Amino acid sequence: MDAVCQYSSYSILSIDPIDPDVTVLFDLLERLSSLTRVWFREHPLLADLQPIQLSALMYLARCNRYSNTPLAVTEYLGLTKGTVSQSLKALEAKGFLIKVQDVRDKRSVHLQLTASARELIDAVMPPDFLVAAAQRMGARAGDLEGLLLELLRTIQRGEDVPGFGLCRTCRFHQSSASGAFCKLTDEPLEAVEVELICREHQFDEVSG
Numbered sequence: 001m002d003a004v005c006q007y008s009s010y011s012i013l014s015i016d017p018i019d020p021d022v023t024v025l026f027d028l029l030e031r032l033s034s035l036t037r038v039w040f041r042e043h044p045l046l047a048d049l050q051p052i053q054l055s056a057l058m059y060l061a062r063c064n065r066y067s068n069t070p071l072a073v074t075e076y077l078g079l080t081k082g083t084v085s086q087s088l089k090a091l092e093a094k095g096f097l098i099k100v101q102d103v104r105d106k107r108s109v110h111l112q113l114t115a116s117a118r119e120l121i122d123a124v125m126p127p128d129f130l131v132a133a134a135q136r137m138g139a140r141a142g143d144l145e146g147l148l149l150e151l152l153r154t155i156q157r158g159e160d161v162p163g164f165g166l167c168r169t170c171r172f173h174q175s176s177a178s179g180a181f182c183k184l185t186d187e188p189l190e191a192v193e194v195e196l197i198c199r200e201h202q203f204d205e206v207s208g
């Protein structure tokens with residue numbers, strides 16, 4: 001990926017803590033988002049996938065069992081039901097996902113990625129350019145992850161937006177010697193689920 005970042009002269013350190021220049025912050029987020037879109041668009045393995053189809057696959061590869069419904073995909077992507085429904089049908093036709101009826105609620109379906117979809121997502125995620133940059137940044141990449149998590153948490157607390165977040169950062173998440181547990185659903189969680197995205201996620205109101 002040889003895209004040139006014209007914002008390379010910007011620095012997080014240039015943001016005044018008293019009066020932050022949020023325009024620059026927005027520019028940086030938008031530029032990173034744009035670079036990512038270009039990288040995916042030019043990836044040879046993704047030539048047959050529309051951006052929305054790829055976004056749906058990436059979400060379904062990262063979400064937990066409470067969050068893999070067509071409605072959750074629609075909410076997460078922030079698109080219309082019709083648009084998402086068409087994309088899910090296309091992914092089903094391409095053999096990337098299957099619909100499975102909920103065992104308790106027969107009206108509800110869950111979307112499961114097929115082995116070929118998992119293989120595709122594993123091959124392109126996380127993007128090579130991001131892995132390389134994070135390795136060059138070293139420990140500061142971890143600091144940045146913490147700051148971005150704080151930014152998301154702050155936005156979600158201040159705005160009426162869907163709560164999608166990582167299970168291990170949820171206020172309903174409990175861990176003990178016998179394993180992880182969800183206090184909202186009253187169900188045990190498998191170790192792998194702790195690192196997945198959940199639509200019911202809520203940050204702790206005080207310390208989050």
Ligand code: SF4
Pocket residue numbers: 064066165166167168170171172173174181182183184185198199200201202
């Ligand atoms: S602990 Fe929170 S994020 Fe995890 S499954 Fe329960 S509601 Fe979802």
